[in-house]
Amino acid sequence: MKKFSLWLAAVLALPLTAVAQQRQVYELRAWDFSRDSINWKPVSVPHDWAIEGPFDKKWDLQIVAIEQNGEKEKTEKSGRSGALPWIGRGHYTTTISLPQLAGRRALLEFDGAMAEPEVYVNGRRAGGWAYGYTPFRLDVTSLLHAGDNRIDVHLQNVEESSRWYPGAGLYRPVRLTLTPRLAIDPWATALRTVAASPQEATLQVETQIDGAGGRQNLAVEVSVMHPGGWVERAAHVGVDGQGRAAADIVLPRPHLWSPESPYIYKVEMALYEDGRLVDQTVMKTGVRTVSVDSVHGFRLNGVSRKLKGVCLHHDLGPLGAAVNRAALVRQVKQLKDMGADAIRTAHNMPSQMQMEIYDSLGMMVMAESFDMWRYPKCRNGYARFFDAWSDRDIAQLVLANRNHPSVVMWSIGNEIPEQWSEEGRDIARRLQDLCHRLDPTRPVTQGMDRAEAALKSGFAQVMDVPGFNYRVYKYDRNLRQLPQRFLLGSETASTVSSRGVYKFPVVFQVARAYADGQCSSYDTEWCSWSNLPEEDFMAEEDKDYDIGQFVWTGYDYLGEPTPYDEYWPSRSSYFGIMDLAGLPKDRYWLYRSEWNRQDHTLHVLPHWTWPGREGKVTPVFVYTDYPEAELFVNGRSQGRVRKAAGLQVDDQQPATGSVARERARRYRLMWDEVRYEPGELRVVAYDAQGNRAAETSVKTAGRASGIKLETDRRQLHADGEDLAYVTVSLVDKNGTELPTATDEIEVSVSGTGRFRGICNGDATSLESFVQPRMKLFSGKLVVTVQAGTAPGVLRLAVADKRARLERTIDIAVE
Numbered sequence: 001m002k003k004f005s006l007w008l009a010a011v012l013a014l015p016l017t018a019v020a021q022q023r024q025v026y027e028l029r030a031w032d033f034s035r036d037s038i039n040w041k042p043v044s045v046p047h048d049w050a051i052e053g054p055f056d057k058k059w060d061l062q063i064v065a066i067e068q069n070g071e072k073e074k075t076e077k078s079g080r081s082g083a084l085p086w087i088g089r090g091h092y093t094t095t096i097s098l099p100q101l102a103g104r105r106a107l108l109e110f111d112g113a114m115a116e117p118e119v120y121v122n123g124r125r126a127g128g129w130a131y132g133y134t135p136f137r138l139d140v141t142s143l144l145h146a147g148d149n150r151i152d153v154h155l156q157n158v159e160e161s162s163r164w165y166p167g168a169g170l171y172r173p174v175r176l177t178l179t180p181r182l183a184i185d186p187w188a189t190a191l192r193t194v195a196a197s198p199q200e201a202t203l204q205v206e207t208q209i210d211g212a213g214g215r216q217n218l219a220v221e222v223s224v225m226h227p228g229g230w231v232e233r234a235a236h237v238g239v240d241g242q243g244r245a246a247a248d249i250v251l252p253r254p255h256l257w258s259p260e261s262p263y264i265y266k267v268e269m270a271l272y273e274d275g276r277l278v279d280q281t282v283m284k285t286g287v288r289t290v291s292v293d294s295v296h297g298f299r300l301n302g303v304s305r306k307l308k309g310v311c312l313h314h315d316l317g318p319l320g321a322a323v324n325r326a327a328l329v330r331q332v333k334q335l336k337d338m339g340a341d342a343i344r345t346a347h348n349m350p351s352q353m354q355m356e357i358y359d360s361l362g363m364m365v366m367a368e369s370f371d372m373w374r375y376p377k378c379r380n381g382y383a384r385f386f387d388a389w390s391d392r393d394i395a396q397l398v399l400a401n402r403n404h405p406s407v408v409m410w411s412i413g414n415e416i417p418e419q420w421s422e423e424g425r426d427i428a429r430r431l432q433d434l435c436h437r438l439d440p441t442r443p444v445t446q447g448m449d450r451a452e453a454a455l456k457s458g459f460a461q462v463m464d465v466p467g468f469n470y471r472v473y474k475y476d477r478n479l480r481q482l483p484q485r486f487l488l489g490s491e492t493a494s495t496v497s498s499r500g501v502y503k504f505p506v507v508f509q510v511a512r513a514y515a516d517g518q519c520s521s522y523d524t525e526w527c528s529w530s531n532l533p534e535e536d537f538m539a540e541e542d543k544d545y546d547i548g549q550f551v552w553t554g555y556d557y558l559g560e561p562t563p564y565d566e567y568w569p570s571r572s573s574y575f576g577i578m579d580l581a582g583l584p585k586d587r588y589w590l591y592r593s594e595w596n597r598q599d600h601t602l603h604v605l606p607h608w609t610w611p612g613r614e615g616k617v618t619p620v621f622v623y624t625d626y627p628e629a630e631l632f633v634n635g636r637s638q639g640r641v642r643k644a645a646g647l648q649v650d651d652q653q654p655a656t657g658s659v660a661r662e663r664a665r666r667y668r669l670m671w672d673e674v675r676y677e678p679g680e681l682r683v684v685a686y687d688a689q690g691n692r693a694a695e696t697s698v699k700t701a702g703r704a705s706g707i708k709l710e711t712d713r714r715q716l717h718a719d720g721e722d723l724a725y726v727t728v729s730l731v732d733k734n735g736t737e738l739p740t741a742t743d744e745i746e747v748s749v750s751g752t753g754r755f756r757g758i759c760n761g762d763a764t765s766l767e768s769f770v771q772p773r774m775k776l777f778s779g780k781l782v783v784t785v786q787a788g789t790a791p792g793v794l795r796l797a798v799a800d801k802r803a804r805l806e807r808t809i810d811i812a813v814e
């Protein structure tokens, strides 16, 4: 094997040169990768070895009964974990050139490695981990030397170990940190807001000095700084015989962190030995309090609010599990525009990159850990590791994340089968206590799907925050048995839809399989255990005890193609409010109309290009925050419709088809008898006073006469990682998009950047995410392009050979 890699050293810029020599961080990006230890190729980490495909039902073909879905018989589940080649072994190797360690300590840090990583340094075992989502650190001081050092990581993924696509490889950053022998450890440092008001806040800083071993001559200088660098308050604190230092720092007129105002303070800590500076580090945090009780519900900074959250899997669609800052930022911006303020990291530990973005852009987080404990939900799942590893995994989750202001609660599990047993209750108590010991400031929750069983065993009653997955109609009953006197919709909706696909006749129903493998974008289909968004809106609005919800899911994800678990080809979910390409489905506007209180929403569906449906009933729905609207087809009024009042969740039974349809009228405006004719569908919205307030329309599209390109970014950073997402569609001569086009699009990138991925949001597509061509799905696809490391221009060229159309777009790389 020929060698090797380059490493990128990001030396922390510190004001004092004496210290700058001491603490160094090396981001380990360049590795060689192999599946068989024979054939190697250079890769850039974060890296997901399976995302290149090809898709095939043979990968992780599971012949199982999904008990959580109420199945009794085993059947073939082909796309359950994404139908991508993530099973098996993978090997990574890199070489890093180091200076003399000169008494420094070396920590090799993995933000997660999929899965069961075994790490070797210079041929000697440095350690390993079991769970692929856990951040972990290995002390490799004794294994390193000055000069070239080789690091090898061996991974293995076993079949039937996941209910979804987990990704494969070093999918999150890896770094090596050299610290002085006497050092401040960020994971041993807690930054806690213990009190906060607009007038004053108290930030408690506690740290444990590494290597302090009984010394009496240490002190720490703590400075709380604003983002611009000016110091708000500083404190000089002694270090006790156990190496501990603590200070309560009072901040006058603090900038309190919230999703609306995500203010980040820097906390600089300088460690002195006999008055000589020996280590210095800067951490970030936000100042805010979190509480939950039966009187005020959930409170951030003392203000009650309901969580408007979404559950997110960790994969990033066509990028797979390889984490990327720009991809995550794009998600947060879209979710915030929808009015969401919270994310549940379902069902595992988030990456640090994610958490930093949630901190700085303002998203509250339920940071989750497990999808199972002892009792396996899939044959080789985490249950294999639970007894030996669960305490360590929970500890890592809390220690790595407790200084992120965005985290508002910990979750110790999702739909844990043991919820009906006393053993389960005892484990819940143990894991919750562990969270409390490591972080006394946040409540602990978990998502329960068997309300009666969990209430009978006492499992639900022990939780700080009882979280219930689905079954809104049971909330009232659950509440009566809960000493907490409040509850959280830890997982809601599971409505299914395919972007831009509309099924006729429009039926409100438990999702069924259609021949084309798609679900209706009329947002009328849910799972047997779940419901439409409207049921959750009603609970959120009408029930004081309901502290909010996390919708399943914000984005489609790889694997779990319910209701097509047994259908091939289908390899990704239909639950998303956004599709796998990150394009909003109609449902996006339904949530936006209810959650975004700053901006108006007026969205009409379906599209209006239906050759062959002339004269046929084609219902029209409008999602809007306005209470009333009038619909026109080619200028002829179809009547004025107002949102219905007086509708509520039934506390006895789930909504059936016709009941769900009626209740939906509280939130959506529906014209059920419209007959299609080509032309224009126009809607005029009226405000609460009856004034004409807004108007929108959709038109019938003609033949393709151009390509439309819309980019989310016009300028990228020349860092080799930044991304732009360019949406491609076809338009007719009037600029109207062709909503059903399926043409194949070819793309090429020139200049300072490269093609990174392509995705159309079609769960049944087996086209590769990494080849520069794909068919449009419901008229659209999204191309992801990646900046190079040199400044210049990235040019994306897009061609539709069938329609003989071409178009380019230039993106600046700076």
Ligand code: GAL
Binding pocket: 068, 347, 414, 415, 449, 469, 491, 494, 527, 530, 552, 560, 562
């Ligand atoms: C829940 C589960 C999720 C997902 C969802 C689909 O029961 O917690 O992980 O499977 O169902 O509706």
